[in-house]
Amino acid sequence: MITIIRFETDYQEGAHPEILARLSLTNYEQTSGYGVDVHTEHAKELIRGVLSRPSAEVFFMVGGTQTNATLIKYFLSPCEGVISVSSGHINVHESGAVEATGHKVLTLPGHDGLIDPDELREYMRAFYSDPTYDHMVQPGMVYVSYSSELGTLYSRSQLADIKAVCDEYNLRLFIDGARLGAGLVSDASDMTITDIAGLCDAFYIGGTKNGALFGEAVVFPQPEKFNLKTFRTLIKQQGGLLAKGRLLGLQFEVLFEDGLYFENARHANIQAMKIRAAFQEKNIPFLIESFTNQQFPILTNEQHKKLSQKFSYETWQPLEDGKIAVRFCTSWATTDENINQLIQEIKNL
Amino acid sequence: MITIIRFETDYQEGAHPEILARLSLTNYEQTSGYGVDVHTEHAKELIRGVLSRPSAEVFFMVGGTQTNATLIKYFLSPCEGVISVSSGHINVHESGAVEATGHKVLTLPGHDGLIDPDELREYMRAFYSDPTYDHMVQPGMVYVSYSSELGTLYSRSQLADIKAVCDEYNLRLFIDGARLGAGLVSDASDMTITDIAGLCDAFYIGGTKNGALFGEAVVFPQPEKFNLKTFRTLIKQQGGLLAKGRLLGLQFEVLFEDGLYFENARHANIQAMKIRAAFQEKNIPFLIESFTNQQFPILTNEQHKKLSQKFSYETWQPLEDGKIAVRFCTSWATTDENINQLIQEIKNL
Amino acid sequence: MITIIRFETDYQEGAHPEILARLSLTNYEQTSGYGVDVHTEHAKELIRGVLSRPSAEVFFMVGGTQTNATLIKYFLSPCEGVISVSSGHINVHESGAVEATGHKVLTLPGHDGLIDPDELREYMRAFYSDPTYDHMVQPGMVYVSYSSELGTLYSRSQLADIKAVCDEYNLRLFIDGARLGAGLVSDASDMTITDIAGLCDAFYIGGTKNGALFGEAVVFPQPEKFNLKTFRTLIKQQGGLLAKGRLLGLQFEVLFEDGLYFENARHANIQAMKIRAAFQEKNIPFLIESFTNQQFPILTNEQHKKLSQKFSYETWQPLEDGKIAVRFCTSWATTDENINQLIQEIKNL
């Protein structure tokens, strides 16, 4: 039997071994529950330090869907909705979690998974020039992903432009950072994590897809702009407050003590670039240009049949000419050996 | 500096070391996400085996509050509410998670944390004899905890009686098993886990408070009675579907391979009984008779002041005579050494 | 066949004839929809005039349940709940409309249908002294009814006391005025409508139960304290924005042009006092002392049997001694003839 080598997702292994080691090391410490413990406090300090924002507020949650739903519920009043590209995770793959909190997702067409700032501005202008707008869901915030669901990246000026529209129309701006690491360390990125913090009202630093067992760190760079007194209560209401909260704290301690968070992401991207190069060498086209850990080559049926005998990856989208766009995903855990086997097979296509 | 020995909760340490060992052992296995993996499948099989119910459906979720809210949302139609004792966890300490799904918690007075079956029957009779009942929230299910928030236990005949009322009035019955282990292995229990499965529509086997890092196993003993096709989608919507779902699977594998789940609970109860005996010996009364891992002695202010210098525990309820009811909680991790120090201090009160 | 004379409710007839006349008179006027019309504007002006509050904001809605749910949804943030006596309309007879907006009703025991200000203060004190309060629904507002569901009335000092607690704990105060008229014109009342406006954040002036076909006027006496820009959108979302909004406007025009609103209520109370006197004369006791248009005599079975042959009224509550508390309700439409027939029968009991 051949063992299939998996490139489906970036969460198919456990966690970086340093995290497991820390779990063992701290196992018998006694701490209070629900995120009131020294590890959580320390992890918050580390993140504030990385951001050079000593007053930033940080909260830890278990997973991305609950994080998005909680933030959006927090930021919106009852008649407001959240703007997203139609391919946004909240609009497609979260089972209606946003609507379950009572809010509409207002969609803009995506450009390789990204919002066009000018289209956003025009959308807002048109909205308020419609005389019936007070019978409509009011745009209250913008949701973007960095890197996006398609592995693409906003430039700093694009994001600044989006922020300017948000400021003009009183929209809060929230960045889904499930794959923040892969975005920031990409060669195609012109932003740092402090830029991110300076250009939004909240974002999260995704752990699940970057070497943690699970966990996302929500950051409010300017907490003085919001009333966060009951945010923990909201996390609890939304089912996101972990009893053994220190598990989240200690994972982010490990990730941010010595830069492991960025190292993990760098490793994932390097492996992805190797895959990319191999497909390019064979003149196999891509659905999208991505310089992060997700690669979307377009395969013929024959190529797909051949590759899928040894490797698993996601079938992304059937195309009109009978070809198929697929996704290869790398992570902190992707080994050179597996990459080399894949490259060899690509050569043989 | 004195290190405070903590008896606050049963989730103040990490996890049973065998769980950590398994995490390390399986760390580099590649699996699909979201609970579609061999560990999850195996854990389900083990649980079905323990229940002698090969057709039972099992789902794994991260925490208790999200489990309760998801189950209640699943079981109720829009005009229905859930009956609970007023001290029920869903009515007090879940930040309105049930109401956030659109449903009312209908409260009955508790008797040491338990519903009286006769009061439930009378409540239902009175409800349907009120001519305005169709302007009211309809009772659609009953929520009970085993063991209860006060450490107490339904007898088998009490639970059967509650189930009979449920059957008569078309109420679904759901058992919160956050502390199921401590309940079942208690000397005061006359039920087994198969009894539990036979007397409800769903229950959950709590892992967080019994040696897992986190995790609860939801069981539908008779899945043919319900449409569970979209239950996973609902878990996702409620933010409870873990990306690395295998983490839940492998923890419950460890807990149910060789009876560790019950061993952990037995250890917790044995340690609790020692505490209980020590207070009894000093003629210190209890708020409630509990034979599980939560003990509620009533302390004078002086006693409280003395004990709290070395130990932490929860202050439960100020009493009218100036005394104070407190809670000591034990777990799989409570050491003999810590117990002995506590007993020594109790003797010296 | 005997025609039963009905004293069940105050909404069992159509509307005051002047309202019907105005409907006919204005029938062919063409106006914009959704409350943007001259009648609505005029009605708002009239109400502002009665209140001597030229800057008050007024909105018109169709019915009480939707008004309560909309106001409560408006005033609360996601983790907040509304405090009410357990007999409050929102807690009993609105089919869970408040919970359907995601919020919990937090109950205090009623004293003849009223909140005791001291108990409210103690409730708030206890809430914030509970160390686990951030796992609980936070009290965000207080809901009271004037007159109450039991026909009783807060004194001005009681209401001021409640307002003081609200101010201390940042609770918004909302007065359900479904029967505001009957309350204000009662001999037992020491308040005017301007007092009401001065002691709350919002209240509504009930039309349905006081001579309108339907309709409630929501008043924000100090709109500058709130962001009401999207309140109309919220009314629309909650299904309360009437297409032919002018119907609401013109009814309140009629009711407030020459004091008809208060006349209607006065008539109802006078008729109720006659019923009250008749029962008193027969030494028939009351469940509650009410000086408004709801009367709650306690009948023996025999008396009930006799009276119910000619009259209908609500059976309110079976009592322990086999007697039964019932409710007689009067309105703007209750005729002297019907009252006299009832009094005659009471005499013959």
Next chain:
Amino acid sequence: MITIIRFETDYQEGAHPEILARLSLTNYEQTSGYGVDVHTEHAKELIRGVLSRPSAEVFFMVGGTQTNATLIKYFLSPCEGVISVSSGHINVHESGAVEATGHKVLTLPGHDGLIDPDELREYMRAFYSDPTYDHMVQPGMVYVSYSSELGTLYSRSQLADIKAVCDEYNLRLFIDGARLGAGLVSDASDMTITDIAGLCDAFYIGGTKNGALFGEAVVFPQPEKFNLKTFRTLIKQQGGLLAKGRLLGLQFEVLFEDGLYFENARHANIQAMKIRAAFQEKNIPFLIESFTNQQFPILTNEQHKKLSQKFSYETWQPLEDGKIAVRFCTSWATTDENINQLIQEIKNL
């Protein structure tokens, strides 16, 4: 000062005079509240008669938005959404009322306001062939409007085709009949009201836009397929249960006793066809071919400027060439005199 003649909507006047007459006639009748009265019963019988469906269930509600939200909440389970064209009323002009009940609106592109049955079939096929579909909102029902928001009409075969897709994929089918009358009596319609009843799971007969003061009659043609026991409770929860329910009953009595409902619609359509002819005669194009009471001519700025000095109508959509699509709407109340004045002006354009 010139009085502007309004063609903005079909709800800008009061009600058909027979309805006002009946209101006066019945004003002092005493009836129970909430739709339990002889007028409501009689109206239900009349509607069942018109449908030749003696077992149909009929409920009366106040307005369209609350009717749509209530039906959709009733038909969907928590993870299901409702399919609509993107121009559907529920997706645009109901302030997020559907999302406020927790459900997503899943949009299909409209074809002159209509769903293409083949696109619906393809949408469903694609949905279930997506391997990640259980992370997505499941389509649970289809929402269509007859006549549509753009005045257009499904043919009988189109609707039957949509119903076939619904049956294949277990989708409930709901028809918004806010303008059902104008649709059914249109020369372009090939359906009767019994056809409508035979091709859906529920529909409503719109009163507000066809001569009633307000009111919509919800019909379940095959109630045995659903559990409707608590539907009234749901109406109450959604704020749609009118206290003086008889007002709804007696309006629908008047509308369905002698065919007034269809007469009103016929009048509206005849007046609309005159407007249509006048624009056609001037070779003024239309945004859409409509044979119901909404007409969408495309005006130049000059034409618009001229017409809007004497008439009001809705500006529908700015077009790319600087022209503007507008909407003229007629109703039961549109007089010949007003029509003639409008036609004269059109001639003079």
